[in-house]
Amino acid sequence: MRRRLAATLLVTAALLVVAMPAASGGAAACAAATGPHAALVVDTGSRSTAYCVALDAPTVTGIHLIQLAGAQHGLTYGLGFGGQAVCRLQGVGPAGDDCFADHPNFWGYWHGDGHGGLERWTWASTGAASTTVGSGDVEGWAWGAGDSPATHPMPPRVGIDAVCAPEAEPTPTPTPSTPPSTPPSVGSASGAQSRPASSAASASPTPRARSATPTPDDPSSSPMVQIVAAGPPPTPPAHGGVPPGVAIAAALAIVFVGAGLVRARGRKDVER
């Protein structure tokens, strides 16, 4: 009797482990255009993308900002060191848990220190899990070598207004109107810097993605940045049910546990 109970518990535990990811899979993003926003600039070295991210709290951590960008804009990312560090953004960076696996290359972390205008990037002195990001802040990640702010590549200079503000306002009509304060030229998203279909961000059907030189007064120092504004969240990647490998493993595990129970009972009878 106790054996049967134990077996049931074991199988239930196995199923729980297997079913765990399904429960937390589709965290629907709140894409409300009102409320706190922050900008997230990701520079892979060959392409720069700026995301306008709606915050779900007055302040969030740098890690959570990336998670929000993943939920709202389909930014692909991988965290390491127990979810405390950023290993991988837009498919660039080590895939495992060791974020310094590709050293000297790694994701440098920068804070923007200006509001509205061009950002002056400052090298982050703490990890992204323990920083606070508030509304209007700009966070930058740049892939490359160099262990100090003097040698590590810097993200392109982008202002929060160019990324977020005007278009984040709710508009009465579904088609967004371009306010006169917005400097960028609209509609050249497939410019030199963006490679379509190479990342979830550029492949996601955000109608308001546009390419921009952030401010007209300083175009030389600002490479083209693809800006992804707050839009409707992309449909999450479809969970195609249980992967076949998981189903096979679950079946095998149940067979082994069952065979073990049969063996155990058989031996008990023999020993009596």
Next chain:
Amino acid sequence: MSVRPTQTLHPAAWIVWATCAGFVAFVTTDPVYLVLLIAVSWFVHASNRATTASDRSFRVFLIAGLVALVLRTSLAFLGAVVPSIGAVTSATIAFAFLEGLRLATILVVFGTFNAVTDPFGLVRMAPRRFHEPALAAALALSIAPRTIASVGDVREAQRLRGLPVSGLRSLPSLAVPVLERGMEEASTLAESMDARGHGRGRRSRYRPQRWSVAAIAVAATAVVAAAAFLSASIAGWGGLHPATAPIAWPQGDPRLLVAIALLATPGFLRTDGAP
């Protein structure tokens, strides 16, 4: 020490099996592989355990594994108390859970190894130069199962005499006989080893154990399984570390599933002689 079944696997085959199974658990945090490995360990244990007493050893290591899993997972919540560690997210919790599951699997493999083999059989294989360290290691390895076995025996005897066996008050009456028995066993062991010529630079070759076909099969399949995981770990295939941020379905590579199933070989061979 109870009577061993007549036909046992060479202890070295069990060492190879346990090392390879432990290595497999060590290199992955994928719950698919780990849960399957726990199931395989249980099957091997159920088919090969040496005595009823060491059955308890498996159970104790299983419980130890569960405790490790709970502790490791709850450590992830430390971030809520100590802000500098960082935020508590589903990613950190899932990561901690998978690490704990890996630890639990290693403990279960070790528990299986303890239950199926006789540590003193291992001492015989050690080269003469390393005989004494090996003896110390065997004693250390066997302390847990022997203590567990004698606790169970003493409790059973007390229960038969109508004494209370649970609660704090029964602890002294449990500890004294267990310690006494431990001392007795140690001196018996010392005497018997002295009688067999241990510790005097000469060793008898009394009933040397041979590598049977079954033992070779167990060792070979275990090495194949470990080699598959080693190549997956080096070349980065098979999804040994599933993504926890965001949480995604772990992948069960069929080749690695077959590799873990290979570790069940000793369970199919039923080397204990039981019908």
